[in-house]
Amino acid sequence: MKLVYFPNPILLKKAVPITVFDDALRARVAEMEPLLELEKGIGLAAPQVGWGVRLLLARPDGDPSKSVALVNPEIVRKKGSEWGEEGCLSFPGIWGNVLRSTWIKVKAQDTFGQPMEFEAEDLFARVLQHEIDHLDGVIYVTKMTPADQAVNRRKLEDLKAKFAQVQPTSG
Numbered sequence: 764m765k766l767v768y769f770p771n772p773i774l775l776k777k778a779v780p781i782t783v784f785d786d787a788l789r790a791r792v793a794e795m796e797p798l799l800e801l802e803k804g805i806g807l808a809a810p811q812v813g814w815g816v817r818l819l820l821a822r823p824d825g826d827p828s829k830s831v832a833l834v835n836p837e838i839v840r841k842k843g844s845e846w847g848e849e850g851c852l853s854f855p856g857i858w859g860n861v862l863r864s865t866w867i868k869v870k871a872q873d874t875f876g877q878p879m880e881f882e883a884e885d886l887f888a889r890v891l892q893h894e895i896d897h898l899d900g901v902i903y904v905t906k907m908t909p910a911d912q913a914v915n916r917r918k919l920e921d922l923k924a925k926f927a928q929v930q931p932t933s934g
């Protein structure tokens with residue numbers, strides 16, 4: 764399992780719900796966890812490792828010792844809004860301000876299919892909104908302020924060029 768980088772097309776696709784909660788699912792989630800650790804991330808969505816399912820890992824309060832796996836997460840309520848700076852493991856070096864709700868209520872399942880519901884605020888709410896966007900094929904760079912988009916334009920072009928280089932050529 765490896766991280767995928769922009770502009771890998773899987774990052775722009777809507778992920779499919781998980782319907783089977785078996786050992787194979789939990790084994791793949793266990794494979795994702797070290798990636799979050801290694802990359803010092805606070806959130807990681809399955810499409811970012813090339814897996815097109817509705818699953819994410821996140822660290823409440825950025826605590827490196829624990830991560831939660833959310834399956835089929837949904838935001839059912841939200842309040843407030845605030846701009847804040849975001850980065851993404853799939854967009855190395857690209858940072859910008861995105862408007863997010865400051866409080867959300869989330870419904871999800873665990874990796875055994877058990878339903879859960881909880882509230883999140885501030886940074887954890889931001890992380891979850893960013894990761895749930897990934898499950899809908901929505902990338903944060905499209906939500907940045909025009910000024911931040913302009914600042915990052917060159918770096919995005921560089922990522923595209925790098926991606927084109929690593930694709931196998933035909934013929």
Ligand SMILES: [Zn+2]
Pocket residue numbers: 850851852853893894897
């Ligand atoms: Zn991201």
